[in-house]
Amino acid sequence: MKYAKQMKKSSISKGLEQLEFGGPTNIGGRVTDIEFNPQNPDIVYAGAATGGVFKSTDMGNTWFPIFDDQAILTIGDIGIDPNNSDIIYVGTGEANGGHNNFPGGGVYKSIDAGSTWEFIGLENTVSIGRVVVDPSNSDRVFVAAQGSYFTTNPERGVYRSEDGGNTWTNVLYISDSTGAIDLIMDPINPQNIMVAMWERVRRPESSHLYGATSGLYRSSDGGTNWEYIQPSGVLPDAQQQNVGRIGIALCKNQPNTVYAMYTDGSYYS
Template sequence: MTRQQRSDAVTEKMKWRCIGPPRGGRVVAVAGDPNDPMTFYFGACAGGVWKTTDGGTYWECVSDGYLNTATIGALAVSESDPNVIYAGTGETTIRVDVSYGDGIYRSTDGGKTWAHVGLEETRHIGEIRIHPDDSNIVYVAALGHAFGPNPERGVYRSTDG
């Protein structure tokens, strides 16, 4: 798996300001399209998955009506096919005002639609990694039920998305 490089020349000129979304809240999950520097996704801890295609000027919620929970703990965009996005529900920084998740969702059309693909009982997903050459090979780190040992805690691997 590869890491994206950052250009200091670009980031030094950036000035940060809040541009929304107004109810997005705290964010622990961010992922970018490896082929398009203007497209990013973020997962709000209590507000779903949001997408920008203009570098952050405008954000649109792309998960409404598809996810059974609004708490997002991890996001990943496939390097081999940027239309494939995985969202892990239930963040691992547990707070009283954030509900637990119900597993993994996958989009194959750049976030237009989402399908639940499993791990219903993992509750808190902290990381997702996609194989750089095959978007069907996915690794997921899950906390499971937060308090006490449980069989849902661990690292999971899927070879069929």
Template sequence: MVYVAVIQIAYSSFPPDNGVEVISIAISPKNASIVYAGTRFYGVFKSTDGGKSWVHSGNGSKVESAESLAIDPSHPDTLYIGEGYLPEIGVYKSTDAGRSWHPINTGLKVPGRYYGDPYIPTIHAIAINPKNPKKIILSAIAESGETDHLFLTEDGGEHWQSVYSTSVLSDALAFDPKQPEFVFAGTGDGLLKSFNGGRSWQLSAPPLLYHDSPVPFSALRVLNTTKQIIYARGLGLMKSEDSGVSWQRIQGACSNYAVPSSAPNIIYMDCNIDSNTSVDRNVFFKKHRLWRFLATHW
């Protein structure tokens, strides 16, 4: 059961003044007041007061559109982003809390069926092993008509290898925080599961369906509980208590969300839903661009 109260972030302080599209969110595992927001075309912004104010992180860097964003759970000054637009497409790493970034793309290429030579794909999701942060998995989305891939590194991004390919990969990746040998990946074909930390994968659950058509997962979160309770974004916000075999819809029209490991009762979400909506008996939402939710219990 999820018990939630709502506190609005002062979104008006989020620069630039003419508005910006937030496409990824990450929260420091050591300090829940430190939040990073990846944007489209404006790079990465950082808040040190829980989202009340924001500053641009990495001025002068080539990073523009952070399609994905992740923080090392053991070393929170180390961040990874997936840059989504040419010519800087690929994975970038920062070891100074976002002040500077450098590319780490060795081995990170997919075959180019339409464009000839192998190329670096767009990185739509990054998941870091919570107990061994040098092990990282990426969801790499290829050009239309080409094969998407999951990539794995075991040396902190120095080298990458493709560990799975599919025609319909999504933005959803998540380690089980208690047993990180279990990893989940959402696809248009269903939910993939790895039993060995991402080295190999198998289909473990059918896809979400809307009017009999499959809907790709676009976010996953495995809760730190005794059983694998999963929250997913697909047909709105979804919840599974049986490792993804069956799902219940919690609420619709919420996009990006993040939960800090140091304070798992806080959720940051990008929502556009009906005001004063109450769902699942004890879950409450209000309509706004960006919200901070405080849960009393997971």
């Protein structure tokens, strides 16, 4: 980076062609996630679309890479154990759905605040929208898997682990073209979970970015059973209009208050 800042642009001419050399330059790519250490807000983690994971120990004034030795540098989401901030999960594969997205290769786990990493499965999920650790049980981890960009695949939906990522179970599956893009958990009662499902498949010649199976689902038993949230005349109805990506969030002080952002507007309950 220091070398890049000191470099001067140069150009060469060959016939009518002129190439200007910009060097490596101080230009960042897309940042897909930012997570604060729940016990120490000076420690921040940032996931990049194709650049791995970076860590700051001074509230973002300086950064250093901590994921460069891994085979996959495409980051979808970072999840930190709220009970032990040394335990970090990284879901690989950007889930935003653009033509220039790069696939991931599953989930990685660190138990030493990012110094070392272990691959823990879900390789075929391709892209991951969210990783959430249950605040009442650190062994219970949820992954919102969006799936492949350019083809159908069954490794989509919500995955749950009851043993800290050693094994995984798919607890919500809709179809091979519908994946989970976002997931929220009630911090007071972690049995209450909500997930946003997104029907999406890209093709080289066209894009399929919405569908009848997009929508919101909720569980009141920790992800074992799920209920589709009916639009009820308020939320966009995927059976009657195009419903694509949905983002969801809750108020941590009032977890009964939930916000949903659709491609056509924002709603709250």
